[in-house]
Amino acid sequence: MPIRQWKLARRSLPYGERTLVMGVLNVTPDSFSDGGKFYSPESAVEHAQEMIAAGADIIDIGGESTRPGSAFVSEAEELQRVIPVIKQLATETSIPISVDTTKSSVARAALEAGAEIVNDISALRFDPAIADEVAKAGAGLVLMHSRGTPKTMQQLPPVADIMGDVISGLRESIAVAEQRGVSQENIAIDPGIGFGKTAAQNVELIAHLDQLAREFTDFPILIGTSRKSFLGKLLDNAPADQRLNGTIASIAASVMKGAHIVRVHDVKAAVEATKVADAVVRISKLKMP
Ligand code: 7PJ
Numbered sequence: 001m002p003i004r005q006w007k008l009a010r011r012s013l014p015y016g017e018r019t020l021v022m023g024v025l026n027v028t029p030d031s032f033s034d035g036g037k038f039y040s041p042e043s044a045v046e047h048a049q050e051m052i053a054a055g056a057d058i059i060d061i062g063g064e065s066t067r068p069g070s071a072f073v074s075e076a077e078e079l080q081r082v083i084p085v086i087k088q089l090a091t092e093t094s095i096p097i098s099v100d101t102t103k104s105s106v107a108r109a110a111l112e113a114g115a116e117i118v119n120d121i122s123a124l125r126f127d128p129a130i131a132d133e134v135a136k137a138g139a140g141l142v143l144m145h146s147r148g149t150p151k152t153m154q155q156l157p158p159v160a161d162i163m164g165d166v167i168s169g170l171r172e173s174i175a176v177a178e179q180r181g182v183s184q185e186n187i188a189i190d191p192g193i194g195f196g197k198t199a200a201q202n203v204e205l206i207a208h209l210d211q212l213a214r215e216f217t218d219f220p221i222l223i224g225t226s227r228k229s230f231l232g233k234l235l236d237n238a239p240a241d242q243r244l245n246g247t248i249a250s251i252a253a254s255v256m257k258g259a260h261i262v263r264v265h266d267v268k269a270a271v272e273a274t275k276v277a278d279a280v281v282r283i284s285k286l287k288m289p
Contacts, residue, residue: 006220007185008096008140009116015220015260019274022058022263023051027081028065041084048089055271060119062100078106083113090114104129111137121146123173135181142188142222143173147196162201163208166191167215188220194228202230209257224263225250252277
């Protein structure tokens with residue numbers, strides 16, 4: 001894999017050399033997989049520091065639950081949840097901070113508070129002005145494919161051709177981002193595991209991630225499988241807290257198929273898994289005692 005650079009607000013992140021691990025920090029009272037455990041700013045910052053110590057390369061902070069069936073959170077509420085945490089982490093840590101939001105007002109405040117990446121699960125469908133804020137700040141932008149809204153995505157009739165839908169949706173979003181002044185080298189793409197897809201289609205997206213990589217050769221590919229419900233379906237209906245081994249298997253498969261960044265709750269396990277999968281993918285460069 002060639003080594004390239006993903007441009008963020010104040011640095012470039014090399015990708016392709018090894019898989020980057022993005023640690024999930026939910027600052028929500030209703031996140032499906034960690035149930036509001038990290039809701040206070042103090043405990044959120046503490047959990048972020050633990051993920052950094054475990055080897056996280058990026059921390060992704062979200063204050064708007066995108067759990068299937070969840071409603072939108074007000075702008076004021078979302079700001080109140082994420083901004084204090086971003087401010088504190090930006091002064092305490094050296095790794096880049098990402099904000100998981102679909103609102104341009106939250107993106108702007110987060111970038112001002114020190115975030116360097118905006119992670120938009122709607123890929124600019126909900127609020128295209130996110131691209132204006134990203135362009136102004138020279139920040140990184142994650143464009144994640146999704147269908148419908150978190151409230152409706154699991155009720156939508158499935159599309160027949162999921163790879164085609166993801167590829168055309170991401171192309172459209174990249175075009176919107178570029179029209180609004182975001183440079184190509186600031187954009188990362190994500191197939192959006194779990195967002196308006198059937199369980200089988202989520203597996204298909206991992207299996208065909210190499211096709212996505214060939215369609216979008218100039219972009220880092222991020223993927224988030226961590227604790228998601230398709231894993232529960234493959235594991236005899238295991239609940240979210242019993243999906244770690246399945247998560248790790250999906251990460252190894254994603255790395256083998258060309259993922260550059262994995263978004264996870266369990267950072268230590270993911271760091272170890274990606275080290276091993278990376279060694280296999282880059283066998284020609286392997287140096288071992
Ligand atoms: C994803 C995300 C993902 C990106 C969530 C959860 C649901 N952002 N935000 N990719 N998932 N880029 O964490 O389970 O897959 S929220």
